[in-house]
Structures are given as C-alpha cells and as structure tokens.
Amino acid sequence: MARLIAKTPAEGLLPVEVAGVRLSEVDPGGLTSVAALGGADIGAALKAATGASLPGPGATTTGRGGARVVWFGVRHVLVMGPPVAALDGAAVTDQSDAWCTLRLDGAGARDVLARLTPLDLRPSSFAEGATARTLLGHMQASITRVEDDAYLILVFRSMAKTAVHEITEAMESRAARLRLT
C-alpha cells in the first residue's frame, strides 16, 4: 500500500520575514465547519461540544483545549482546534485540509494587510478578537486579529502559493516605502 506523506498547504514557502513583519504557516490543530441548518439554534450544542459560546457576526470566542470559534458567514462558524463531533441542528464538516492557515505578525503587519484587503483594519473598527470574511487580493479569505499586531489569515488551500506570493510582495512594498522616508 502506498505510503502518503502529508504536506501542509504552504510547505517549503514559509516563514518569510521582511522589515520586522513575519509571515508563517500555523497548524490550527483542526478546522471544523459548523453551519446551522434552517433556523436551528446551535448555541447550546456548540457550547457543550467546544466550551465556546456561539460568536456573532465579526466575533470570535474561545473554548476548551485551545479551541477558537470564528464567525465564518451567515449562520456559519469555523472551529479551529480540537475536532467537533456531530451537533444537533448543524451541518458539521471537517475542513482541516481545505484551508491554508497563515499568521502575519510584527509591527507593521496592519500596513501590509491594508495593501491587500478592502477591510477597515483600524483598531477602532477591527479590535483584537475581531474577524471578517473579506478579500485578500482576489482571494476569498477569513482574517482574524488574534493579537495587537498579529493576524490569522485563512485562504483556500489551492490559493496557498498565491497568498504567500501576494503577502510577501506587500511586505516588500511596505519595506521599500519605509526606505524612502
């Protein structure tokens, strides 16, 4: 039987550091999509399964075992961390292999991201713990501000190389601008 070797989406491409901003790939542990079916209220079931409350639009919550629940769309959240078993009233799917999870951190990470996304990244509208589905260049992405100067960026696995290229280019453009001033 063939022995398959697991590769992370951005294997061999990262980490990259330019002018104090680092882009690295992180292993989220697991990614589970939880979508409420119809008008089902899944708050209690999610709380029982993960220890985290159901985040509203643009919010994240945390639960047991480092679980981070990220709002992912209309009546739809993504659980990063321990796998989630079936929940009543929800469509639960394992998407661990479907997304590339990147972390952009360091002073200036916000300036780099601002070159790629139309999102308002100012702290007043995108505080720590905030999340958004938005565009990164031409890619659909999920961006979460996990620390003051650190962002988690999820793109489709098939876009990993493009995402790394675009973010690296934005990091270099920012560095070039800094050299002028």
Add this chain to the structure above:
Amino acid sequence: MRLPCPCCGDRDIREFTYRGAALARPGEGAGIDRWDDYLHLRDNPAGAVRDLWYHGGGCGAWLVVERDTVTHAVDGARLAAEGL
C-alpha cells in the same frame, strides 16, 4: 461605493456582485406573460431601485439593496433570505 451588509457592516463594492433587480418570482401556474415580464422586462428607472447583490467576497449572503441611480445614495440593505 460601499454597501451596508447587515452581517459585516459597510464593505467595499469589490466584495459584492450585482445580481439584478429584486423581483418577486411568479407563483406556481403563472401565465407566460407574467414569466416574460419577470425574465425580460425592466423599467431602468432614474431614481430609487431595489436590487440583489451577492456578498461573495465576504459573508456569502444575498442582499436586497435599496439605492438611487441618480444620486448614487445607498439607502440600506437587508438579507434577501428575509424576503424580497
């Protein structure tokens, strides 16, 4: 131009795709004239319009957006799932 997504807040136009006028679909058994009207006939008004936008670059919701083609003012948006 920015659209006020009920889930995401004000978002840039590049996250959205225009999906045509927000019209009620003809009911079961509707006549051919009613379907012809629904599929092909549009008013193209100068002024207030209601149209569908897909927030594909964001939360994935379909929205009914009320806007004005003369002033370019956007008066509001709500989820199409709540009814046209």
